[in-house]
Amino acid sequence: xxxxxxxxxxxxxxxxxxxxxxxxxxxxxxxxxxxxxxxxxxxxxxxxxxxxxxxxxxxxxxxxxxxxxxxxxxxxxxxxxxxxxxxxxxxxxxxxxxxxxxxxxxxxxxxxx
Amino acid sequence: xxxxxxxxxxxxxxxxxxxxxxxxxxxxxxxxxxxxxxxxxxxxxxxxxxxxxxxxxxxxxxxxxxxxxxxxxxxxxxxxxxxxxxxxxxxxxxxxxxxxxxxxxxxxxx
Numbered sequence: 001x002x003x004x005x006x007x008x009x010x011x012x013x014x015x016x017x018x019x020x021x022x023x024x025x026x027x028x029x030x031x032x033x034x035x036x037x038x039x040x041x042x043x044x045x046x047x048x049x050x051x052x053x054x055x056x057x058x059x060x061x062x063x064x065x066x067x068x069x070x071x072x073x074x075x076x077x078x079x080x081x082x083x084x085x086x087x088x089x090x091x092x093x094x095x096x097x098x099x100x101x102x103x104x105x106x107x108x109x110x111x112x113x
Numbered sequence: 114x115x116x117x118x119x120x121x122x123x124x125x126x127x128x129x130x131x132x133x134x135x136x137x138x139x140x141x142x143x144x145x146x147x148x149x150x151x152x153x154x155x156x157x158x159x160x161x162x163x164x165x166x167x168x169x170x171x172x173x174x175x176x177x178x179x180x181x182x183x184x185x186x187x188x189x190x191x192x193x194x195x196x197x198x199x200x201x202x203x204x205x206x207x208x209x210x211x212x213x214x215x216x217x218x219x220x221x222x223x
Contacts, residue, residue, distance in 0.1 A: 037160075037214075045160075045203055045214035061211040095159055101171055103159040 002026040002102045006094060009107030012086055022079040022096030022104055029077035030054070035099050036070060036081045038092040039106070046092075048081065050099070086111045115139055117204050117215035124223040130192040133218045135204035137185045148208040149187045151180055154217075155200045163202075164189060194220070 008020040022034075035050040049060035051070045058070050069082040079096050086109075093106040116138040125131040141148045147167035152160040162171040164180035167187055179190045191198050199222060204215040 043201065043217060045205070045217070047205070047212040047214065059210055063211075100165070101162045103161070105159050 002098070004096050004098065004102055004104035006096055006104040006107040009094065009109045011110045011112060013113050014087060014111055015085055017082070017084045018086060018109065020081040020083070020094055020107055020109070022081075024077045024079065024096075024098075027098075029072075030074040032098050032100075034070075034072065034079045035097050036068075036079075037095045037097055037103075038090075039095070040092045048094075051079070083109070088112065114211055115141065115206050115209055115213050117206060117213055119202075119204060119215035119218045121216065122219050122221060124221045125194050126223045127196060128193045130190060131194045131198070131220060133189045133191075133202055133220070135182075135187045135189070135215050137187070137206060139209075140184045141206040141208035142183050143208065147183050147187070148206055149180075149182065150205045150207065151189045152203045152205065153198075153200045154203065160203065191220075196222075 003025045004022055006022045012018050030053055032053055033050055036048040038046050038048055048064055049070050051058045051072055055072045067084050071080045088111050091111045093108050095103050095106045097103045118136045149167045151164040153163050154160045163174050163178050167182050168180045177192055181188050199220055201217045201219050203217045
């Protein structure tokens with residue numbers, strides 16, 4: 001069974017950094033592009049970016065490119081999202097997705113002092 | 114960025130047909146490939162892929178769901194609507210980065 005499990009969310013202060021993880025199982029992780037998508041409390045969906053199966057290429061939403069970094073460790077079947085200088089508007093549920101179907105259950109990030 | 118416009122709410126009766134639209138601010142098609150996808154999201158759950166490339170049913174999705182369209186106008190149809198289909202439905206384009214989503218259509222019972 002294909003599974004994606006995100007972790008690393010929580011309450012974080014404005015200006016801080018946070019790293020989210022997504023552990024994949026049930027498929028050959030290194031064969032797939034992977035993406036991060038977030039959903040605000042108001043239910044707006046925003047594509048954050050994606051990464052090529054071997055990690056050699058990344059693509060970001062321009063509005064997030066300077067603060068967010070996507071990486072992966074294929075040996076650990078894990079996708080990462082490094083968030084820096086977080087703002088209140090980054091408060092959202094963060095999902096990893098394989099794009100051709102499976103999504104994780106999401107991890108909630110709340111940015112507040 | 115490509116803007117996707119969806120109607121916020123659609124009210125339907127059980128057993129009837131639900132037709133939802135998604136209009137793009139520019140074409141999301143390349144030749145005959147229509148890079149529009151549809152997701153269903155129930156409260157408290159992650160989105161689930163229903164339709165990919167405008168008209169292809171994702172794995173495990175019932176045949177009462179169908180999609181059509183090309184260029185800038187796309188449609189998701191549920192026929193007949195069942196109680197389990199009450200959810201929010203989002204379209205997403207992958208024609209041009211950033212791969213934007215619509216604001217979603219909330220399917221409600223009439």
